[in-house]
Amino acid sequence: xxxxxxxxxxxxAVLPAYAQPPAWVGVEKPDRVTNGLVALYLLKEGxxxxxxxxxxxxxxxxxxxxDASGVKWLPEGGVQVAGSGSALWTAGPAxxxxxxxxxxxxxxxxxxxxxxxxxxxxxxxxxxxxxxxxERNFTLGQEHDHYVVRLRTSATDVQGTPETGTxxxxxxxxxxxxxxxxxxxxxxxxxxxxLHVSEARAGDLSNWDPSLRLVVGNEATLDRQxxxxxxxxxxxxxxxxxxxxxxxxxxxxxxxxxxxLEE
Numbered sequence: 001x002x003x004x005x006x007x008x009x010x011x012x013a014v015l016p017a018y019a020q021p022p023a024w025v026g027v028e029k030p031d032r033v034t035n036g037l038v039a040l041y042l043l044k045e046g047x048x049x050x051x052x053x054x055x056x057x058x059x060x061x062x063x064x065x066x067d068a069s070g071v072k073w074l075p076e077g078g079v080q081v082a083g084s085g086s087a088l089w090t091a092g093p094a095x096x097x098x099x100x101x102x103x104x105x106x107x108x109x110x111x112x113x114x115x116x117x118x119x120x121x122x123x124x125x126x127x128x129x130x131x132x133x134x135e136r137n138f139t140l141g142q143e144h145d146h147y148v149v150r151l152r153t154s155a156t157d158v159q160g161t162p163e164t165g166t167x168x169x170x171x172x173x174x175x176x177x178x179x180x181x182x183x184x185x186x187x188x189x190x191x192x193x194x195l196h197v198s199e200a201r202a203g204d205l206s207n208w209d210p211s212l213r214l215v216v217g218n219e220a221t222l223d224r225q226x227x228x229x230x231x232x233x234x235x236x237x238x239x240x241x242x243x244x245x246x247x248x249x250x251x252x253x254x255x256x257x258x259x260x261l262e263e
Contacts, residue, residue, distance in 0.1 A: 029253050030247050036238035037235075038236060039053050039055050039058070039234065041063060043077060043079055043231060045073065055234075060090065061090060063216060067085055067087075070085060078229050078231035080228075081226065085225070087218035097129070098212065103237065106182055107236060107239065108180065108181045108234075111179075112176070112232040114176070117228075118145050121142075122143070125226050126142060126217070127233055131209065136160050141226070142171050144171070146165050149164045153205060165189075166191060166196040167196060177193065177249045187200075193249035195242060217230065234248075
């Protein structure tokens with residue numbers, strides 16, 4: 001074996017886990033997981049005021065811009081959500097989505113985001129299936145420097161509390177892949193493919209309200225603004241495994257997302 005290759009292998013062996021190259025480096029990147037996919041927003045349209053649901057599984061799940069001045073397409077892909085009163089939302093109730101998730105009593109919500117500020121609170125809504133600040137099916141939000149999830153089940157109130165959150169200094173103003181899974185009585189949050197918190201959550205989704213909108217970047221009442229860049233939003237009707245969450249991160253081909261964040 002050439003000395004240069006031997007030296008490289010020896011160096012890789014002593015690197016910490018987060019510094020190791022992803023498994024796909026040097027081979028073809030894995031495909032995104034599609035089993036159970038209900039809604040997928042790739043946010044590549046680049047013009048107009050509608051973000052198409054490309055999953056093709058259920059009807060009427062395209063997202064409309066609430067305010068053309070506050071939601072802008074970005075040249076590199078994705079949208080920038082800025083100002084106040086800005087959101088992407090379904091034109092009416094996201095009933096097909098709600099029913100698909102109720103049918104399995106599990107789900108995964110996935111987003112690729114870059115938050116604009118660590119001062120955002122409320123929590124500021126990133127992805128929410130909700131009516132107003134006090135009633136929801138689920139909400140993924142940002143509370144200063146960490147992510148929170150509120151999930152309504154048959155064992156909680158309509159607010160979906162108590163909320164579950166990642167540790168401090170985890171919601172960074174850089175590109176991050178965030179995933180929330182619920183299934184088998186566990187609510188889990190991942191950042192960049194790494195599990196940050198998993199808590200027991202009793203109950204099922206039988207009490208979800210089918211009349212609620214799917215909203216990105218705000219609350220349905222437009223008073224829990226989140227500002228930042230959104231590159232992708234996906235919803236599955238099952239809880240992805242840890243390996244599947246990691247696979248979706250690796251499918252992006254961005255090595256920086258594979259670094260483990262320290263709590």
